[in-house]
Amino acid sequence: MSRIIADVIIVGGGIVGCSAAFHLARRKGTRVLVVEKGPLGSGTTKRSGAFVRAAHAHPAEARLAVESTKFFQRWKEIVGGSCGWTPTGLIVVAPAEHAARLREQTAQLQALGADAQIISRGDVRDLQPAARVDDIALAAHEPSAGFVDPVLATQSLAARAKELGATFKTGTMVKSIRIEYGRVVGIETNIGLIEALNVVLCTSAWTDRLLKPLKAEIGLRAHCAPIAFFDRPADLRAGHCAFEDWTTGALFRPHTFGLTMGALNTPPADDANPDSFDEAVAPAFVADLQQRIAARLPAMANARYARGHTGIYDLTPDDHAVVGRVPGITGLFVAAGFGGIGFALAPAVGACIGELVADGEARTVDVRALEMARFKTRDVLRDA
Structure with missing residues (x-):
């Protein structure tokens, strides 16, 4: 050759x-x-899951996320064509024991130029009327978050x-x-x-x-990372904000075609072989995730599981x-x-x-x- x-x-x-x-x-x-x-x-x-947000704990990764969010938003101008950018906004909620960490993370994002601010329980209710808010000690809002295809x-x-x-x-x-x-x-x-x-x-x-x-x-360690999609019930058919929930451990956002996509903030700790792993999603995971999502959006307790898949995370020491x-x-x-x-x-x-x-x-x-x-x-x- x-x-x-x-x-x-x-x-x-x-x-x-x-x-x-x-x-x-x-x-x-x-x-x-x-x-x-x-x-x-x-x-x-x-x-x-292709979720785009600036809310990351380490400053270097947060800076990369802030710059990348701008890029996704200006995709047509910079790259041409489409990336399927869909703005959703993100609400991060924390219990009392993690409130100081959320306040610090939000201040860091603001210093980096990210569109993020601390909000009250009432603000969460205004942004997402269907949300349960009584257990929220502190919340932050990132209006520029979204997802792509x-x-x-x-x-x-x-x-x-x-x-x-x-x-x-x-x-x-x-x-x-x-x-x-x-x-x-x-x-x-x-x-x-x-x-x-x-x-x-x-x-x-x-x-x-x-x-x-x-x-x-x-x-590097490889870990399985399951994702599940649910058909939203009629009360949420118009959609909802994305949530990173430090109380329940769930991360979820609206998806296309009336679906909600969800995952766990922390993937399972078991090591996986990236060349040979089960891409199916276990029923127990689906039930657990739905319960966590419904703890924040009670209407999701009636959602129907639509589909799911498992991917791989690569994690450094x-x-x-x-x-x-x-x-x-x-x-x-x-x-x-x-x-x-x-x-x-x-x-x-x-x-x-x-x-x-x-x-x-x-x-x-x-x-x-x-x-x-x-x-x-x-x-x-x-x-x-």
Whole structure:
């Protein structure tokens, strides 16, 4: 076969990889190649809840979320086409023991320029008349939150990246990363060697499989993350705000076609194999989740379960993302370990990866706190 050469190879064709491809392809003269073992967006992206909000505990991730929300809102102008952006607003509610943390998180978001404010029980009732509010000690409102269509957004980014000159090779399995004298020179794949001096791993729970032979693994854990969809009853047919409920542990939002999508704030702690897991949703999970949602929106107790699926979260040792260089290997970069929030951060993460590769420094957001080197220095991240 003919020799394949690129300036930058992006491994992984999900939302983060396609975002990185888009941002790099905007730089004229940069040869960008995305390799993906399946169809684009067929991994963790396909099963994402695609909820976009700025309310994240760590400042670096919150900054990425704030910038990404702006990007989603201006999608047609920046990318063209549609990502299926649907504004919903978000209400975060906390019991007394977590009120101080919510107040601090909201102040942090305001300092970052996010549209977020502390609100009263009465405000929650005004925003969502069907909500139970008597157990709320404190609440916060993020009017700019919303959701997108994960497959549509990924395809839109890929299509625009192709128009800008990026190349995509699906059905391409990466076997290993080729290193010579401490720097990347390419990747070994099922179609042969592909040469490049820069490789970006946007490979979610599969990342450590490529890093382990280099003695550079992150220590990722893969966890199953079930999501359930319910047909809303007539009282809520017009929709409702999204809720992140620190009292019940549920995260839920309106979805298209009269559905409500729900998940747990904290996924189950059991380790999973990202290549072999049950995508079905257990009836016990559905019943438990519905009970938690109904504790906030009592009308949902009568909702009918419509469908569900299980995806995979990739979590780092400190539960915060890795965005940046792989220490000791020139030209190797990673964007992984997002723990279920990767979709909300993807536009800004892609921009930062493009800047790191091309300019040596990320300017869209300072992501130095998310560098992989923190695990070697034991300088792990703590929530703000």
